[in-house]
Amino acid sequence: MARRRRRTSREVDDLVARAIRSAPDGLTAYGLMARLEKRQQPIAPTQTYRALRRLIERGVVRRIESLNAYVGTAPGMGHDAVSLFCRSCRRSLPVEAAGPVALLPTAAAEHGFRSVRIIVEIAGTCPDCSGQGGG
Numbered sequence: 642m643a644r645r646r647r648r649t650s651r652e653v654d655d656l657v658a659r660a661i662r663s664a665p666d667g668l669t670a671y672g673l674m675a676r677l678e679k680r681q682q683p684i685a686p687t688q689t690y691r692a693l694r695r696l697i698e699r700g701v702v703r704r705i706e707s708l709n710a711y712v713g714t715a716p717g718m719g720h721d722a723v724s725l726f727c728r729s730c731r732r733s734l735p736v737e738a739a740g741p742v743a744l745l746p747t748a749a750a751e752h753g754f755r756s757v758r759i760i761v762e763i764a765g766t767c768p769d770c771s772g773q774g775g776g
C-alpha cells in the first residue's frame with residue numbers, strides 16, 4: 642500500500658473548511674472526522690482540532706458553543722457576529738453584531754482586556770419549525 646503523502650496544514654484547513662461549509666446545520670468535531678473518513682480523507686483528531694483553531698482565527702469557521710458544533714462563516718462576517726440557532730432542527734444562522742452587542746469589545750477594552758472574543762448565542766425556534774416559514 643502506497644504511503645500517503647503528509648498533508649500540509651493548508652491542505653488540512655481546506656479539507657476541514659469544505660466539509661464544514663457542506664454541512665449548513667454545523668458539525669461537531671467528531672461528526673467532521675466521521676464525514677472525512679467516509680470520503681476517504683481521514684484526518685487525525687489533533688490535526689482536526691488544530692485546523693479548526695486556525696480556521697476560527699481566520700474567521701472562516703465559527704463555533705456554536707451551545708451545540709458544541711462548528712459552522713461556516715458568512716463572507717465578510719466578523720468574529721463577533723451573533724449566532725441564532727434553532728433548538729428543534731439545530732440550524733444556525735449568523736447575524737452581524739449590532740447595537741449594544743457591537744459595543745461589548747469597546748467596553749472590554751476600557752477595562753484593559755485585549756484579544757477579546759465575544760460569543761453571543763440566541764437559542765429559539767426557527768420560522769420553519771414554528772410553522773411561520775415564508776411561502
Ligand SMILES: [Zn+2]
Nearest residue numbers: 727730767770
Ligand atoms: Zn428549526
